[in-house]
Amino acid sequence: MMSIFLTFSWPLSILKFLxxxxxxxxxxxxxxxxxxxxxxxxxxxxxPK
Incomplete structure (x- = not known):
């Protein structure tokens, strides 16, 4: 469950950063x-999550 959350959350963070x-x-x-x-x-x- 946590790995699924990370999979979707970090690309969004990178997109915002870019x-x-x-x-x-x-x-x-x-x-x-x-x-x-x-x-x-x-x-x-x-x-850490």
Whole structure:
């Protein structure tokens, strides 16, 4: 049950994160975006539930 919740919740979080990056795209370099995405993915996947 919890794994199903995670499967559906973390893609939504990533989508929101990517949209926020798009909105602030002028403030980020491409490499910074990729680094932030990796950090966010790591936090989401390692988040204790």
């Amino acid at each position: 949209i926020s990056i798009k909105a602030a795209k002028l403030n980020f370099l491409k490499t910074n975006e990729e680094t932030l995405i990796v950090i966010m993915l790591t936090r989401l996947l390692c988040q």
